[in-house]
Amino acid sequence: MINKGKGWRLASVAAALLMTGSVWATEYSASFKNAEIEEFINTVGKNLNKTIIIEPSVRGKINVRSYDLLNEDQYYQFFLSVLDVYGFAVVPMSNGVLKVVRAKDAKTSAIPVVDDSNPGVGDEMVTRVVPVRNVSVRELAPLLRQLNDNAGGGNVVHYEPSNVLLITGRAAVVNRLVEVVRRVDKAGDQDVDIIKLKYASAGEMVRLVSNLNKDGAAQGGNAGYQLTPKVVADERTNSVVVSGEPKARARVIQMVHQLDRDLQSQGNTRVFYLKYGKAKDLVDVLKGVSSSIESDKKGSTAGGAAGTSIGGGQLAISADETTNALVITAQPDVMAELEQVIAKLDIRRAQVLVEAIIVEIQDGDGLNLGVQWGNANGGGTQFTNTGLPIGPAIIAGKDYQDNGNTDGLENLLGSFSGMAAGFYKGDWAMLMTALSTNTKNDILSTPSIVTMDNKEASFNVGQEVPVQTGSQSSTSGDNIFNTIERKTVGTKLVVTPQINEGDSVLLNIEQEVSSVAQAQAAGTADLGPTFDTRTVKNAVLVKSGETVVLGGLMDEQTKEQVSKVPLLGDIPILGYLFRSTSNTTAKRNLMIFIRPTILRDANVYSGISSSKYTLFRAEQLDRAAQEGYLTSPPRQVLPEYGQDIMVSPEVQRQIQSMKSRQQATAASVQPFVQSKP
Numbered sequence: 099m100i101n102k103g104k105g106w107r108l109a110s111v112a113a114a115l116l117m118t119g120s121v122w123a124t125e126y127s128a129s130f131k132n133a134e135i136e137e138f139i140n141t142v143g144k145n146l147n148k149t150i151i152i153e154p155s156v157r158g159k160i161n162v163r164s165y166d167l168l169n170e171d172q173y174y175q176f177f178l179s180v181l182d183v184y185g186f187a188v189v190p191m192s193n194g195v196l197k198v199v200r201a202k203d204a205k206t207s208a209i210p211v212v213d214d215s216n217p218g219v220g221d222e223m224v225t226r227v228v229p230v231r232n233v234s235v236r237e238l239a240p241l242l243r244q245l246n247d248n249a250g251g252g253n254v255v256h257y258e259p260s261n262v263l264l265i266t267g268r269a270a271v272v273n274r275l276v277e278v279v280r281r282v283d284k285a286g287d288q289d290v291d292i293i294k295l296k297y298a299s300a301g302e303m304v305r306l307v308s309n310l311n312k313d314g315a316a317q318g319g320n321a322g323y324q325l326t327p328k329v330v331a332d333e334r335t336n337s338v339v340v341s342g343e344p345k346a347r348a349r350v351i352q353m354v355h356q357l358d359r360d361l362q363s364q365g366n367t368r369v370f371y372l373k374y375g376k377a378k379d380l381v382d383v384l385k386g387v388s389s390s391i392e393s394d395k396k397g398s399t400a401g402g403a404a405g406t407s408i409g410g411g412q413l414a415i416s417a418d419e420t421t422n423a424l425v426i427t428a429q430p431d432v433m434a435e436l437e438q439v440i441a442k443l444d445i446r447r448a449q450v451l452v453e454a455i456i457v458e459i460q461d462g463d464g465l466n467l468g469v470q471w472g473n474a475n476g477g478g479t480q481f482t483n484t485g486l487p488i489g490p491a492i493i494a495g496k497d498y499q500d501n502g503n504t505d506g507l508e509n510l511l512g513s514f515s516g517m518a519a520g521f522y523k524g525d526w527a528m529l530m531t532a533l534s535t536n537t538k539n540d541i542l543s544t545p546s547i548v549t550m551d552n553k554e555a556s557f558n559v560g561q562e563v564p565v566q567t568g569s570q571s572s573t574s575g576d577n578i579f580n581t582i583e584r585k586t587v588g589t590k591l592v593v594t595p596q597i598n599e600g601d602s603v604l605l606n607i608e609q610e611v612s613s614v615a616q617a618q619a620a621g622t623a624d625l626g627p628t629f630d631t632r633t634v635k636n637a638v639l640v641k642s643g644e645t646v647v648l649g650g651l652m653d654e655q656t657k658e659q660v661s662k663v664p665l666l667g668d669i670p671i672l673g674y675l676f677r678s679t680s681n682t683t684a685k686r687n688l689m690i691f692i693r694p695t696i697l698r699d700a701n702v703y704s705g706i707s708s709s710k711y712t713l714f715r716a717e718q719l720d721r722a723a724q725e726g727y728l729t730s731p732p733r734q735v736l737p738e739y740g741q742d743i744m745v746s747p748e749v750q751r752q753i754q755s756m757k758s759r760q761q762a763t764a765a766s767v768q769p770f771v772q773s774k775p
Contacts, residue, residue, distance in 0.1 A: 640694050
């Protein structure tokens with residue numbers, strides 16, 4: 099650049115900018131003639147103590163003159179206005195630096211977002227979010243774009259979900275558009291009227307009025323001038339809520355009053371087909387609800403005409419069990435309330451899978467040791483707990499010694515288990531017995547049942563045992579008549595689930611595990627069979643899918659019985675020869691667990707059924723694979739889950755083989771049939 103040109107520009111700038119007063123004065127008088135815009139920006143930045151970054155595309159010369167004295171704010175606005183005239187804008191940064199860019203690029207820059215408390219002034223570039231409450235922003239945005247500088251830095255965008263406008267541009271223009279929006283939005287304010295119906299149903303009334311307004315708007319006329327009112331039904335109070343312009347509201351209100359009249363034929367009838375509920379069970383519930391509605395109606399009409407009936411007509415509710423439907427005759431307002439009750443009661447009820455686990459372990463140990471003495475001509479020690487009497491033993495031993503006959507000895511030892519050893523010498527005999535027993539019994543039962551919520555279900559697997567309850571003889575005494583009652587023995591489960599909030603289940607449970615005890619001892623009176631019973635009856639709160647213990651029993655019994663000869667049995671060591679000892683130990687562990695699972699969805703129910711079905715089928719396949727085909731007939735196996743339940747593959751092959759033989763027979767007979775004259 100030539101020094102002469104540079105000196106000329108500096109001289110023109112110095113001559114153009116005249117500052118009045120001292121150097122601390124805040125008033126400016128600026129004049130620029132044919133000055134480079136960069137020099138203008140630098141001069142303003144120096145006077146305002148601002149750091150200004152100039153975009154490379156900012157070029158040109160300006161001519162402007164100020165005859166008034168400007169303070170600092172006015173001077174800055176003067177600076178912005180000059181840039182606006184020449185198509186540029188200032189973007190303030192958060193660190194206090196100013197950027198000068200083209201106006202059309204400013205709307206995509208980081209310009210400040212303002213509100214009512216700080217709307218911005220003059221030619222500042224701002225963005226503002228304007229909420230609209232009564233007018234659609236989609237229809238308002240095109241009108242505002244015509245008032246904004248869309249080719250430069252202005253822009254208007256609408257967001258329908260929140261019904262707001264996003265306006266960008268010069269602060270003065272944005273504020274003007276905001277004022278226009280407020281006036282238009284205020285003009286769209288709508289009042290609300292509430293019309294309480296006496297005879298008609300609010301839902302039916304709204305449907306009818308909405309269809310009439312829709313038809314009127316489609317036909318044209320002055321419907322476009324009048325804003326279409328909004329009509330909403332309040333089913334709870336059987337009222338119609340109308341909002342809109344006064345004339346439109348008055349027209350709808352008049353229409354509603356004309357339609358809300360008592361019918362000449364009292365009442366109307368509707369049929370409700372139930373999907374899940376039972377019609378017969380709902381009749382009593384609906385009659386109770388209708389009685390409550392009737393009392394409310396009488397209370398609301400107190401002080402009016404005497405003898406006013408419910409809705410001006412009679413009420414009748416009946417159930418058709420064949421189609422599982424409810425037939426209701428009632429006035430529209432009562433019908434609407436009953437319809438809501440039916441809709442809330444006729445829902446799919448959840449089901450509960452209840453699985454019980456019964457585990458019982460029994461162990462028993464016994465040890466019998468005894469020594470008996472006897473004489474053929476006299477008595478001796480006799481311990482009955484050994485199970486082998488000494489008298490017959492002496493006789494059998496003597497018979498064996500004299501005659502060699504073993505029948506008596508075999509008959510004697512045939513009823514004894516264990517070890518028996520002894521000797522016979524002359525008339526004396528000694529018999530020593532020893533017996534050790536060990537019993538184990540493991541029981542695992544897993545009954546399960548599926549039932550509806552709040553519906554009792556029972557499960558019983560076992561047998562019926564006859565029990566004599568009485569006897570009566572005939573008048574002649576020749577015949578005796580016994581009365582028999584059968585008692586169910588086995589595994590019983592009676593449960594009533596109630597689903598609570600949070601997937602918890604309240605279970606009322608009756609669990610019983612019973613069996614017939616061992617045969618009664620010989621010599622006792624025949625009073626019938628003895629039953630072993632384990633019963634649990636309680637109520638528990640369980641979370642769905644969790645396993646809890648219902649009850650348990652752990653007991654251990656130890657019994658020791660010593661039979662001995664007085665004095666002789668007390669002798670140390672030698673006393674064992676005149677003593678019989680019996681020790682028994684019995685342990686029993688019984689635990690009952692339960693696990694409920696809530697089945698709300700049909701897919702969950704199908705999944706549980708599939709898993710149990712597949713488990714049973716896998717067990718069948720495993721056992722079929724272990725059996726010998728030469729010694730056992732083929733085992734019937736369930737088809738895969740989801741397939742049609744048909745005959746087994748083995749039966750299908752037999753049927754196919756039979757059909758093949760029939761076809762072969764028919765084919766062999768066919769030539770003879772054709773050759774017959």
